[in-house]
Amino acid sequence: MGKEMNSxxxxxxxxxxxxxxxxxxxxxxxxxxSNPDHNSTPYEERTKEELYDKAKEVGIEGRSEMSKEELIKALRNH
Incomplete structure (x- = not known):
């Protein structure tokens, strides 16, 4: 049958x-x-915690030391 996505x-x-x-x-x-809750919310309007969670999700290193602005930049360049 091939490899199908579970969900x-x-x-x-x-x-x-x-x-x-x-x-x-x-x-x-x-x-x-895609996260329907965040798709239309610009990074600038999210909390630092939301940005941190997104950075963690995509595997950005050094995120715990980053400011909100640095997290935004890192996410945009990832």
Whole structure:
């Protein structure tokens, strides 16, 4: 059967991306990394704790020593 994703976090987005011709892997990756709660919230409007959690999620090193502004810069350049 091949390798299937156990669960897609955003099924609707996944299907829309597949309909546009995107590969299953890429569509699943995008749908699973998108956070509907934060998608439209600019980094500047998030708390330092939210930014820290996002930095942790994506694996940014040195995040515990960073200011809010440094976290924003690191996330944007990641």
């Amino acid at each position: 897609i976090k955003n099924e609707e987005q996944y299907e829309a991306l597949r309909d546009k011709g995107m590969s299953k892997e890429k569509a699943a990756r995008i749908a699973n990394t």
